[in-house]
Amino acid sequence: METQAIIDKLREKFAAEIVGSDLETFDPWVEITPGSVPQVAQFLRDDPQLRFDLLHCVTGVDYFEPDEKKAAKVDWEPHVEVIYHLSSMAQRHRLVLKVTLPRWKDDTPGQLPEVPTVSHLWNTANWHEREVFDLSGVRFVGHPDPRRMLCPEDWVGHPLRKDYEMPTEYHGIRAR
Amino acid sequence: MDLLTEPVGLSHYLVVGAILFVCGVLCMAIKRNALGVLMGVELVLNGANLNFIAFSAPYLRADSQYATGLDGHLIAMFVIVLAAAEAAVALAIALNYYNNHATIDVDEGDELKG
Amino acid sequence: MAKFFIEYLDSLSIPILPEWIVHALVYLIVGLVQCGVLLAIVMVSVAVFTWMERKIAGRIQDRLGPTRTGGRFGWLQPLADGIKLWTKEDLVPKNADGLLFRVAPYIAFCASFTVFLALPFSDGWVAQNLNVAAFFVLAVAGLEIFGTILGGYGSGSKWSLFGAMREAAQVVSYEVPLGLCVLIPVMIAGSMNLVTIGNIQAGLFTNWLIFHDPCTFITFFVYGTCAVASVNRAPFDLAEAESELVAGFMTEYSGFRWSIFFMAEYGSMLAVSALATTLFLGGWNGPVPVTELLGWTEAAGAHPVLVQLGNLLGAANFLCKTYIGVTVMIWARWSLPRLRIDQVMTTCLKYCLPIAAAMLVGATLWLYAFPGGMILKQRLPDVSSQVPSDSCGTKTGDG
Amino acid sequence: MSLERLDPEMVEFDVRTDEMLINMGPQHPSTHGVLRLLLRTDGEVVTDVTPHIGYLHRCAEKIGENVTARQWIPYTDRMDYLAAMNMNLGWSLVVEKLLGREVTERTRHVRVLVSELNRIANHLVAVAAYGLDLGNFTPYAWTFREREKILDLFEEVCGARLTCSYIVPGGITGDFPAGWLDRCETFLQEFEPIIDQFHSLLTNSAIFIRRTGGIGVLSPEMAIDYGCTGPVLRGSGVKWDVRRDGDPWYTRMYEDYEFEVIAEIDGKYPQDQEYPPVPEAVVLGDSWHRYYVRMLEVVQSMRLIRQAMEFYRQTDPQWSDPIKVTEKLPKGQVYLETEAPKGQMGFMVIGDGTAKPWRARARSSSFCNLSVVAELCRGGLIADVPAVVGSLDLVLGEIDR
Amino acid sequence: MEAINWHSFFFLLFGLAAGGFALAVVLSGNIVRMGFYLIMSLGAVAGLFFLAGAEFVGAMQLMIYVGGTMVLLVFGVMLTARGPFVSMKTPGGQWVLATIVGGSLLVMLLHTAVSVDDWRVKAVAEKAELSEEPPEVELSETTNPDRLGMALVGVRSDQPDPRQPAEEFGMSGYLLAFEIVSVHLLVVLIGAAYLARTKRVGSRD
Structure with a gap:
């Protein structure tokens, strides 16, 4: 199925939830509202014409420029993006799903942004969401096992945030 | 040095048997651990076994025509086999007891409900 | 031998010490020397086995194995290993039960080496000619597991505990078919005395009990399987399965204590192999009765020195066969994957045990139908005349 | 204990009298590195497995944001250090796609050649370590002997044996030295008969079949659900290989090449060579099949290498230049998956107009393959845990990144 | 003074070991240690059996008692020796x-x-x-084991009853006892297996 057709099909069902899309770039993507992720994902997975059975990857990207000089030049507002790479083995097509989140929930630093989990749809998401939570600081609501994945349990901060500061010490081990 | 140079007799074996027996009885009496009690039983059986073997050895006593001969050995064999059976059952009971009561203390097993 | 020295000393009658002390000392020294000789044979064998294991493993794996220590073939590698192990720091884990942890290797060692007390190396060359030697060997060899269990429990490590549990389950199970397999030659020989069992296999190799009838032939392989399992060698080395249990019951051991366990393992390998040789492979009797042809036997009225020389030949024969057995075990270790614990138990209970039982029945029937075995014996054993002979050269431990 | 404080899972565990909690790893002979599996066992039966990873975490993705695209190549070496060429290839392709830069024919064939050679090397280690996990030492020595020859070839090509950094965005770092192809051909000729030895040592060994057959059965649905890829997926009978079914930017590399995707379809493996038959005791998707797929893929890789050598000889000696270290990446984001030996290795790069990627992402194949381990091990015996973990062919450098 | 009587010497050795370890079983509070001492004590008793001429029974003691029963016992100890139950005052x-x-x-x-x-x-x-x-x-x-075996199935080689030649075979042995013990053993093993089988008591809470 062509990407355009996929997006048309999506629009048909979730007209309100689709925020934007780009089909001209390398990997055509569709952006949806955070709240609609489980419904859209469920539809993408279960619709017989779409059948996105394989979730490759969940990625968190932090758009934030700590350097004020550079920050003035960028053309985006600070935000966090969660990207889902999907493909269908049966139908042989692929799609990139994007969700834009605020960097902090309610603009209070320390409050992680939230997005519903899709780990009940694809088990791949289970560990990947944990990793995104761990490294990029996105809370996946409804995740069955919301622990850190790669960093120790008591690690402070989320390393892939652009404003992350490496701690100087961890349990008596000099870290810098 | 008398003990080292003189041949031992029946009494010597019986003394060791008696010590084992009494140790076993003490063990059964004072141990609170069910398996400790079981160990006491084993000691008692061994004390008895030693007596059987000693009585059946013809050259340990002057009146060797009264030695029990094969009988002693055979009874000792039966005791060993029965001890194996007894240990298996006792252990099964102890483990069940442990599973149901979450303790191995025999003093606490005063209820009959499983 | 001690008697000879005592008589000699008495004849000198030098009043240095009270007589009983002299006697005690002589007995002690002679006993120790004889024990030492026996122990030395086993220890040297163990050293040779460690070297063999490395060499054979190397060859199987397209490597050379040790080549540096002590010449081209690395002969002194066991010594170097020993020095390394014995000078290593002796660690006792914090959670360990100190007493059990320390004592366990010695229990295993003692059990493994006590077996040789009753194993005849040649006709009459046995430390203690026991009436029930076959049974004794099995019984004592079975005690080795206490070292493993107590060591595994005393280590205070869960992996060790797992190893100990596995060992207990495995060895106790395998003792049953092992016992049945030993029973068959014992039944054919009509004696549990290993010297007797060895002697009835004298003559051509067709007299060996493995060739006695088809049942004994099969039994030999069942025995081999069970023996490998009961001494914890691959593919049955579950108690120390390094890819599952780190090192099983030996996880927390290091240095000297580890080497004691190690020696115990090789000692038991030697023991079960020697038992197999005695029970099935003719013991000290070569394939062709060279000593009888030469007339170096007591029956032929040869000089005692020649008789002992013949016995020496027999001992060499015996060790040769035993070493082959150990080599097969080493070979198996380096070419087979390890079984799983349930498969090990299945092998025992579903295959070895029924086969051994069937072979016992089969051998009984065969013995009833063809008393002489498959090929008619040149000389049939006279069981009733087999009293323990006192003519042996190395009768040690007179108590 | 500090462990309990750190790990709420462990506190939640309600340990019954006959249950034991065991830490398999991070120092354990058969977890292939610093993987920690928290086993909950009832006697010998494993009732639950909780993998804990991150002991080798170096935050490679963070490093990727702070170095340029070309500079990140050595870091990709250290992800799957057993298949460095394939890691290099993945990152190179994704950067090339972002830059829109194509490589010459010859470069393409060289890339196929070395990455397939590395696939053989990786599968050899996988098979060897699998034998070791099951208690057989000898395959390890044998396969390492063969692998050494491959590493020798790599050493001649790029100077490094393990961390090659040979394939870089835009091209490769250099041509093969003189006579290299002949030596490669010699290796293939020597290696071909040895495969049968491996088959006789493991594949056909009764004990091996018993240890792996029916152990850790992974259904195709579950495999896809967990994102398992590579031989793990194909071992479940799914004929899916990104070299054939992936992104055109990647599959173009394998144009003109003939090879079979190894997967059991209708109870049969592609029969282009005499293979040992599939024993009856095995079930599709079990550890034995995962192992067997690797053994057969080695043969396919040899086929590919032979073809690549032929193409190499036929093409003009034209090389594409690797990108400069400070080459600026255009704006845009690209995600591309390549068929690494362990599965689909995905790289994502987000360019923002500078030389350093705004975000470099590595989707690790072993990471997804490991996530299924709890499902596979549950209900098995302790001895099955190494048998399952080994069959997944994990490399912790790739999982922890 | 005459020579050391080795029989007495070994008797003393084994007797002291048997008695001493038996006493240690009583005095020790740690159940695991008790098991260990008991093994040593029973091993020494086996030595005493050998000394008293009962080689077969001695080997049997080693094999069945020490090698079988005690393994079982130690097994039980290991299964239950947790926390407070290791040492009970x-x-x-x-x-x-x-x-x-x-x-x-x-x-x-x-x-x-x-x-x-x-x-x-x-x-x-x-x-x-x-x-x-x-x-x-x-x-x-x-005692030769074959005589023991014959006695078990009812043929006594040591004490044929001279008064009743007809009862020489089958009447003075232990055939019945042997049978009873065998059946007993079988029943016990089945019973033990039944008792010790895995049971899931209650739920996980």
């Missing part, structure tokens, strides 16, 4: 009571053991005086 009052009862029992038994004259007379000593052979040779006069 006995109240002092029980100790006193037990010591009194046990001590008097011991005194009584020892008195019996040494007071019967016949038991104190040493046959070996008399025989040794008569013959030139050292006493340890007597040890080879042991």
Whole structure:
């Protein structure tokens, strides 16, 4: 199925939830509202014409420029993006799903942004969401096992945030 | 040095048997651990076994025509086999007891409900 | 031998010490020397086995194995290993039960080496000619597991505990078919005395009990399987399965204590192999009765020195066969994957045990139908005349 | 204990009298590195497995944001250090796609050649370590002997044996030295008969079949659900290989090449060579099949290498230049998956107009393959845990990144 | 002074070991240690059996008792030896009571053991005086296992009843006892397996 057709099909069902899309770039993507992720994902997975059975990857990207000089030049507002790479083995097509989140929930630093989990749809998401939570600081609501994945349990901060500061010490081990 | 140079007799074996027996009885009496009690039983059986073997050895006593001969050995064999059976059952009971009561203390097993 | 020295000393009658002390000392020294000789044979064998294991493993794996220590073939590698192990720091884990942890290797060692007390190396060359030697060997060899269990429990490590549990389950199970397999030659020989069992296999190799009838032939392989399992060698080395249990019951051991366990393992390998040789492979009797042809036997009225020389030949024969057995075990270790614990138990209970039982029945029937075995014996054993002979050269431990 | 404080899972565990909690790893002979599996066992039966990873975490993705695209190549070496060429290839392709830069024919064939050679090397280690996990030492020595020859070839090509950094965005770092192809051909000729030895040592060994057959059965649905890829997926009978079914930017590399995707379809493996038959005791998707797929893929890789050598000889000696270290990446984001030996290795790069990627992402194949381990091990015996973990062919450098 | 009697020497060795370890079983509070001491004690008893000429029974003791039963027991200890159950203290009052009862029992038994004259007379000593052979040779006069086996199935080689030749076979042996023990053993094994089988009591909460 062509990407355009996929997006048309999506629009048909979730007209309100689709925020934007780009089909001209390398990997055509569709952006949806955070709240609609489980419904859209469920539809993408279960619709017989779409059948996105394989979730490759969940990625968190932090758009934030700590350097004020550079920050003035960028053309985006600070935000966090969660990207889902999907493909269908049966139908042989692929799609990139994007969700834009605020960097902090309610603009209070320390409050992680939230997005519903899709780990009940694809088990791949289970560990990947944990990793995104761990490294990029996105809370996946409804995740069955919301622990850190790669960093120790008591690690402070989320390393892939652009404003992350490496701690100087961890349990008596000099870290810098 | 008398003990080292003189041949031992029946009494010597019986003394060791008696010590084992009494140790076993003490063990059964004072141990609170069910398996400790079981160990006491084993000691008692061994004390008895030693007596059987000693009585059946013809050259340990002057009146060797009264030695029990094969009988002693055979009874000792039966005791060993029965001890194996007894240990298996006792252990099964102890483990069940442990599973149901979450303790191995025999003093606490005063209820009959499983 | 001690008697000879005592008589000699008495004849000198030098009043240095009270007589009983002299006697005690002589007995002690002679006993120790004889024990030492026996122990030395086993220890040297163990050293040779460690070297063999490395060499054979190397060859199987397209490597050379040790080549540096002590010449081209690395002969002194066991010594170097020993020095390394014995000078290593002796660690006792914090959670360990100190007493059990320390004592366990010695229990295993003692059990493994006590077996040789009753194993005849040649006709009459046995430390203690026991009436029930076959049974004794099995019984004592079975005690080795206490070292493993107590060591595994005393280590205070869960992996060790797992190893100990596995060992207990495995060895106790395998003792049953092992016992049945030993029973068959014992039944054919009509004696549990290993010297007797060895002697009835004298003559051509067709007299060996493995060739006695088809049942004994099969039994030999069942025995081999069970023996490998009961001494914890691959593919049955579950108690120390390094890819599952780190090192099983030996996880927390290091240095000297580890080497004691190690020696115990090789000692038991030697023991079960020697038992197999005695029970099935003719013991000290070569394939062709060279000593009888030469007339170096007591029956032929040869000089005692020649008789002992013949016995020496027999001992060499015996060790040769035993070493082959150990080599097969080493070979198996380096070419087979390890079984799983349930498969090990299945092998025992579903295959070895029924086969051994069937072979016992089969051998009984065969013995009833063809008393002489498959090929008619040149000389049939006279069981009733087999009293323990006192003519042996190395009768040690007179108590 | 500090462990309990750190790990709420462990506190939640309600340990019954006959249950034991065991830490398999991070120092354990058969977890292939610093993987920690928290086993909950009832006697010998494993009732639950909780993998804990991150002991080798170096935050490679963070490093990727702070170095340029070309500079990140050595870091990709250290992800799957057993298949460095394939890691290099993945990152190179994704950067090339972002830059829109194509490589010459010859470069393409060289890339196929070395990455397939590395696939053989990786599968050899996988098979060897699998034998070791099951208690057989000898395959390890044998396969390492063969692998050494491959590493020798790599050493001649790029100077490094393990961390090659040979394939870089835009091209490769250099041509093969003189006579290299002949030596490669010699290796293939020597290696071909040895495969049968491996088959006789493991594949056909009764004990091996018993240890792996029916152990850790992974259904195709579950495999896809967990994102398992590579031989793990194909071992479940799914004929899916990104070299054939992936992104055109990647599959173009394998144009003109003939090879079979190894997967059991209708109870049969592609029969282009005499293979040992599939024993009856095995079930599709079990550890034995995962192992067997690797053994057969080695043969396919040899086929590919032979073809690549032929193409190499036929093409003009034209090389594409690797990108400069400070080459600026255009704006845009690209995600591309390549068929690494362990599965689909995905790289994502987000360019923002500078030389350093705004975000470099590595989707690790072993990471997804490991996530299924709890499902596979549950209900098995302790001895099955190494048998399952080994069959997944994990490399912790790739999982922890 | 005459030579050391090795029989006595080894008797002393094994006897002290048996008694000492038995005492250690009583005195030790740690159940695992108790198991260990018990093994040592039973092993020493096996040695005493060998000394008393019962080689078969001695080997049997080693094999079945020490190698089988004790493994089972140690197994049980390992399964239940957790936390508070490793060392369980006995109240002092029980100790006193037990010591009194046990001590008097011991005194009584020892008195019996040494007071019967016949038991104190040493046959070996008399025989040794008569013959030139050292006493340890007597040890080879042991019971052959085949005689034991025959007795088990009812043929007594040592005590044929001279008065009733008809009862010589089958009547004076232990066939019935043998059968009973066998059946008993079988029942017990099945019963033990039934009792110790895995049971899931209650739910996980």
